[in-house]
Every structure is written in C-alpha cells, then in structure tokens.
Amino acid sequence: MKKREEVKESLKWDLTRLFKDESEYQETLKEVKEGVARIVENYQGELDNPETILKCLKDYEEMMIKGHHLYTYAYLATSVDEANSENQERLMKIRMNFSNLMSQTSFIESEIKELDDEILDKVISKSENYQVYLGDLKRSKEYKLDSAVEKSLSALSPVLDAPQNIYNQAKLADLDFDKFEINGEEYPLSFVLFENEYQQEADTEVRRKAFEQFSKNLEDYKNTMASTYSTQIQKEKIMADMRGYDDIFEYLLFDQKVDRELYDRQIDLIMEKLAPHMRKYATHLKELYNLDKMTYADLKIPLDPDFEPEVTVEESKKYVEGALSALGEEYKDLVMKSYDERWVDFAQNKGKSTGGFCSTPYGVNSYILLSWTGLMSQVYTLVHELGHAGHFILSQQNNRLFEDRPSTYFVEAPSTINELLLTNYLIEQKDEPRFQRWALATMIGNTYYHNFVTHLLEAAYQREVYKLIDDDESIHAEKLNKLKKEVLEEFWGDAVEITDGAELTWMRQPHYYMGLYSYTYSAGLTVATAANQRIKEEGQQAVNDWINVLKAGGTKTPVELAKMAGVDITTAKPLNDTIDFIGESIDKIIELSGKIEK
Known part of the structure; x- marks a missing residue:
C-alpha cells in the first residue's frame, strides 16, 4: 500500500x-x-x-x-x-x-x-x-x-465517544496483517485489500487462504475489540436508563421517529423470507464455480468474473451520468460536479478508512471516501454515496441546519435507489443473455446482498446483543462470537458452511458504534425498491415526487417521506414486494445461466 x-x-x-x-x-x-x-x-x-x-x-x-x-x-x-x-x-x-x-x-x-x-x-x-x-x-x-x-x-x-475512536485506531492504524503464501508466491494482506479485493477473488484457493489469514489476525484482537464494543453498548444502556426510556431499543429508536414494530419487522421478515432465496443463489454460485462446498469465504464472489468489466475512474463517469440521468438534469448536473470539484477520494493508501462514506458539511459540498479497485462494485459504491450527496445538498438548499437531516431509518433510501438506477441503465445497454445475467447478478451481489444480507445480518446479531445488555448480562468475545455464528447459521442453513473465522465478522464493521443503524440499509432499500418501480412505471411524476422527497430533508418523519414517494411503510407490503423482487431476479439469473450453458 x-x-x-x-x-x-x-x-x-x-x-x-x-x-x-x-x-x-x-x-x-x-x-x-x-x-x-x-x-x-x-x-x-x-x-x-x-x-x-x-x-x-x-x-x-x-x-x-x-x-x-x-x-x-x-x-x-x-x-x-x-x-x-x-x-x-x-x-x-x-x-x-x-x-x-x-x-x-x-x-x-x-x-x-x-x-x-x-x-x-x-x-x-x-x-x-x-x-x-x-x-x-x-x-x-x-x-x-x-x-x-x-x-x-x-x-x-x-x-x-471513545469506543468508536478506539475501534477505528485499532482497525486502521494498529491492526497489521501477515502475508499469506500459495505455491511459493506471497500475497500482501490488509483490511482494504481483503474487503475490496480478496472477498471477490475468483481464484478459490487465494480467496479462502486470504479469509483464513485475515481471520487469524482478527482473532488476535478479539478481546480488545469486544471490550471496546461492550463499553459502547453499556454507555447506551446507562443513557437509556438515566433518561427514563423503557429499554435500550426505545432509546435508540426515539430519534429515528419509528416504533419497535418497524424495526423488528425489517429483521424478522428478511431472516424468514429472504433466506431461502439467498440460499438458492449461494447454491447456484457453488455450481457455477464447481466448488466442493459453499463456505462463508465464498459468498461474495462475482457470478461471472470473466465478464466483469474493469472500470477506471474516468470511465465511471459514463455509468454515473447514464444511470442518474433518470432523476432529471438538475440532479444529474449536481452530482456530476463531484468529478471536476474533487469531492471523491478514490485513492488506496495505508492508514485509510475502509468501505465508503459521504460527509456533507452544510453549505459546502459533499466529500466521499472510496478505495477505487477498478471493479464494477466500486461504481455501485460511488453512485450509492453520490445518492447521499445529492440528497444532503438538495436538503440543505431547502432547509436550515437543524432540519436538513432525515431520520436514519430513511437515510439509505436516496443512496440505494441510485444503485437500482445503475442496474436499470446497465440492463438497457444490451439484450443478450450473458450481459443481462451479469447486470442482474451485479445488482444482487452489490445492492441487495450488501444491504439486505450483510448489513441485515449485522442488525439481527446486534439485536441479540442489545437484548443481553438490557437483561444486564455481560458481553465478552466468546459470547459475541457465539451470537454471530448462530445468526449466520440461521440465515444460511445447510446451503453454506460457516467456517472458522466467520464468527469474527462482528469485528469488521463500525456500524455497531452508531446505534441501530445497520437495519436501516434494508429499510431504506425497501423504500427505494418501491420508488424505483414507480419511476419505471410512471415516469416523470414519480421522479418529481422523489426529488421533492430529497428536498424535504428532515422536515418529515420516515412514514411521511415514504408516503410522499408513494410507499406505505406502515404495512409489510413494500418489504414483502422487495423480497419477492429479489427472488424473481435470482430465478431469472438461474434461467439465463441455463440458456448460456446451452
């Protein structure tokens, strides 16, 4: 690096x-x-x-x-x-x-x-x-x-705020990873390299060895990170008690302006109804790669790696512009300024935070952190973060500082809808089975897997941790490992082997230091899926409604914002429709694979 x-x-x-x-x-x-x-x-x-x-x-x-x-x-x-x-x-x-x-x-x-x-x-x-x-x-x-x-x-x-700061220091500055070796060749390893590259590596031996070494190094820090995390949730429990909330969940959901029913529904329905679809998808990946078994280390491999285009930063412009033109000239021109004005940090360097985020200081412009790998998945991350940028800037242009940010329950909708718009754009480029399969698989592997699986499983695990802390039980590394493994096994069933190291996944995300945030990715994407469908079916009126939602910022509750977009989140219908859409897309991918093989 x-x-x-x-x-x-x-x-x-x-x-x-x-x-x-x-x-x-x-x-x-x-x-x-x-x-x-x-x-x-x-x-x-x-x-x-x-x-x-x-x-x-x-x-x-x-x-x-x-x-x-x-x-x-x-x-x-x-x-x-x-x-x-x-x-x-x-x-x-x-x-x-x-x-x-x-x-x-x-x-x-x-x-x-x-x-x-x-x-x-x-x-x-x-x-x-x-x-x-x-x-x-x-x-x-x-x-x-x-x-x-x-x-x-x-x-x-x-x-x-020390727990989150300590976590970031340990993860990004102190935690060091050993190289791993395959057939005499050494491979470098870091948090960024593993999460951005090795997880998607098509070579099974390299991918699994990277996961093994990555997990081994994480293991060395589990007690320190567990203590840090325990401090965070104990703080939240104490604050909930001091302020007179009934429990830690009521305290953490209060500022989101949603009740416990919406929170639990998001987790319970996905754990129950999405799991069979994702198991089917995992099994299909196993068959395409001719794997001996599907392990946790194999879950993020691209469906068709030979078809995966490499994308430079410059080339990403055509995808961003093509996808986001669907939201009109004003919106497209706003986010495209990000290139000339250098809103985005594309660099890969030692000591840089992993993942991606968008920060929008009031009245200036957005700042987006990425670590550009040249894969299409990075284009998805870019349009996702530009979704936050466009949202926050439009909100700031129409609202004062204290009212510009919506509830975190809704905040991921404007980002995830951009990922869907990118998929719409890709699908429209070529009516050929392999290309169509790649576009759909890219959507499942990036948009829905990331938000409805990775982050949702974080949320399901996190809920179990908070239940323990509400019951005044102690939290330590072995207990966290056990809870994480149980959630993974419940979701993936017999379709995926939860290999050693998977239980340490709780050590990899900063979301646990941000309250009940992980579940909001799937909540936002549920709204985004319904709004995207409206845009495809109704055109300009649906686009106008969505832009008005973005401009409303924090002046409405999540239920009110969703209603402005034509979505009723007081019922389970939008979530069930989204899960059905994921299932239909996976079935379409499998059908296209059959045509390609023939």
Whole structure:
C-alpha cells in the first residue's frame, strides 16, 4: 500500500473547499469560540420568550455551521491517513474544543425544554425556520435531564465517544496483517485489500487462504475489540436508563421517529423470507464455480468474473451520468460536479478508512471516501454515496441546519435507489443473455446482498446483543462470537458452511458504534425498491415526487417521506414486494445461466 503522500492529487478529495489552509482553519476556530462566548453572555437564563429564543437559535445555528465545518475538516483529513500524527492531533483538539463549545451552549435546549408547552407552542407558531427542530425538543421533554447533567454529558462527549475512536485506531492504524503464501508466491494482506479485493477473488484457493489469514489476525484482537464494543453498548444502556426510556431499543429508536414494530419487522421478515432465496443463489454460485462446498469465504464472489468489466475512474463517469440521468438534469448536473470539484477520494493508501462514506458539511459540498479497485462494485459504491450527496445538498438548499437531516431509518433510501438506477441503465445497454445475467447478478451481489444480507445480518446479531445488555448480562468475545455464528447459521442453513473465522465478522464493521443503524440499509432499500418501480412505471411524476422527497430533508418523519414517494411503510407490503423482487431476479439469473450453458 502506498503512503498518503505518494498518491496522485487527482485521486484525492479537495479539502481546500472547506478551508484553504491551516491559518483559515485556526481563524475560524477562534471565531467560533468568540461567537459561543457571546451566545452564553447574551442568552443564558434569558430564553423565556419567542423573540429571544428565535434570535438565539439564529446565532447558535451560525456557530454550529462553522463548528461542523471545523470538525468535518479534521475528521476527513484523519480518515484518509489514520497514522498521521498531525491529523490525529488536530482531530483530538477539535473534539475537545467541540465538546467544550457544546457544553457551553447546552443551556439552549435545556432552557427551551423547561418552558411550559403553551409558551413553547407560541415559539413554534412564530418560527419560520425551526418548527420541526422545536417540535422535536418538545417531544423529548419527558426524557430530559437536569441542565447541569446535560452540560456535563456534553463536556464528556470525547470520553463517551471513545469506543468508536478506539475501534477505528485499532482497525486502521494498529491492526497489521501477515502475508499469506500459495505455491511459493506471497500475497500482501490488509483490511482494504481483503474487503475490496480478496472477498471477490475468483481464484478459490487465494480467496479462502486470504479469509483464513485475515481471520487469524482478527482473532488476535478479539478481546480488545469486544471490550471496546461492550463499553459502547453499556454507555447506551446507562443513557437509556438515566433518561427514563423503557429499554435500550426505545432509546435508540426515539430519534429515528419509528416504533419497535418497524424495526423488528425489517429483521424478522428478511431472516424468514429472504433466506431461502439467498440460499438458492449461494447454491447456484457453488455450481457455477464447481466448488466442493459453499463456505462463508465464498459468498461474495462475482457470478461471472470473466465478464466483469474493469472500470477506471474516468470511465465511471459514463455509468454515473447514464444511470442518474433518470432523476432529471438538475440532479444529474449536481452530482456530476463531484468529478471536476474533487469531492471523491478514490485513492488506496495505508492508514485509510475502509468501505465508503459521504460527509456533507452544510453549505459546502459533499466529500466521499472510496478505495477505487477498478471493479464494477466500486461504481455501485460511488453512485450509492453520490445518492447521499445529492440528497444532503438538495436538503440543505431547502432547509436550515437543524432540519436538513432525515431520520436514519430513511437515510439509505436516496443512496440505494441510485444503485437500482445503475442496474436499470446497465440492463438497457444490451439484450443478450450473458450481459443481462451479469447486470442482474451485479445488482444482487452489490445492492441487495450488501444491504439486505450483510448489513441485515449485522442488525439481527446486534439485536441479540442489545437484548443481553438490557437483561444486564455481560458481553465478552466468546459470547459475541457465539451470537454471530448462530445468526449466520440461521440465515444460511445447510446451503453454506460457516467456517472458522466467520464468527469474527462482528469485528469488521463500525456500524455497531452508531446505534441501530445497520437495519436501516434494508429499510431504506425497501423504500427505494418501491420508488424505483414507480419511476419505471410512471415516469416523470414519480421522479418529481422523489426529488421533492430529497428536498424535504428532515422536515418529515420516515412514514411521511415514504408516503410522499408513494410507499406505505406502515404495512409489510413494500418489504414483502422487495423480497419477492429479489427472488424473481435470482430465478431469472438461474434461467439465463441455463440458456448460456446451452
């Protein structure tokens, strides 16, 4: 792996769009500190009438935007080079500064929550920009703590956020992987290489050996990571109890604005009804590759590796533009700016975070992290993250900071629908059996496997862990291994051998440090599947509805946003329809394989 400084600038994102240099960064930090001091001086103890509250919120919003820019800059710089001590120091300092600033301004929400509902309703009625935000504060009044406690919790945020930071350090900076050898040839190994390349390696011996070595090195860190994870969920349990929630699930779902029924349904139906379809797909892969058995290490192999096109960054433009044109010129032009303005970090380098993510600091542009491998799967990841980018930017253009982000239950819908649009585009390119099979298999292997299997199995496992912590049971590595293995065995049944090392999969994802997030991938994709079907059937009206959904941001609940898109998630129908669509696609793939073989 190259060091960060050895990577071409054209493959890196342009953080100067946030701050042109360290001097501007430090000057903005000074402005924020001074601005927060003025807010404390002018408003603390004075938030008892609509005019003062609304003026305070405007000043507070201005400082929060600048503060988020500072934090985002430090975080992004670190995410591409975790081993860089200068980046680490800047991030550590801004975390401390940010927690101090949040502690100083915690009185704002505390004082607003102390208001009688009659006064708070007057504030809401007079507000043009903060009605949803103020409504959310009113909704959370029953779970508020004493203002001094809230201030202390804000000040302690660097400590309370430590589990995720420790996990990232262990995973990206400290965890080292041994090379593995096959027939005298050595192969390098890292988190990025395994997850982005070896998992999809067509050579069975290389793939399985990579999995074996990868698992062996993970095993060495299981107790440290289990302790870190246990600390995270214990913190969440304590917070749930302190605030008076019935259980940890109610606490974690409260901000998502969905009830337990929607959460459990997403997991239970997929575990029951999708599993048979995916077992059939795994068996078909086994037959195509002529494998002795289907193991956990084989699940992400491409169906037709010889047909898999290699895609350069430049070539990816035609796929992105072709797919996302379906959402109209305004949307397409918005996301295509990502290339010229260098929103995307395509580089592969040592110390870089794995996977992909999109960060959109308010009023600037999005920043997307990838590790470009040249496979079509990376194009899917790119359009996925551009889905977040287009969503957040359109939302910010139409909403204020405190109301621009939707519930996490819905947040993956705008990203996953872009993956479906990419599949639509690919299928339209050529009416030939092998090409059609490849396009459908790419959709199953990337879009649905990733969101309805990988992340859903994380969620099913995570639910079992939270049940234990709610019952005050201890959490340790062996127990986590056992829970993960049981979930994998339940889903895959006799179709897949859950080989040694599969139980360590819980060590690979940062989602467990983000509350109940893993299940939202399948929730979002359920909405996306239904909305995509509407776009194919109804055309422009469905596109217009979807763009309006993106612009609505956080001003609607997940149920309301889905309804705007023509989807009723209060029933199981959209999820059952999505599972049926996956099953039909798999049957079509198998049918096409029969035609190709003949």
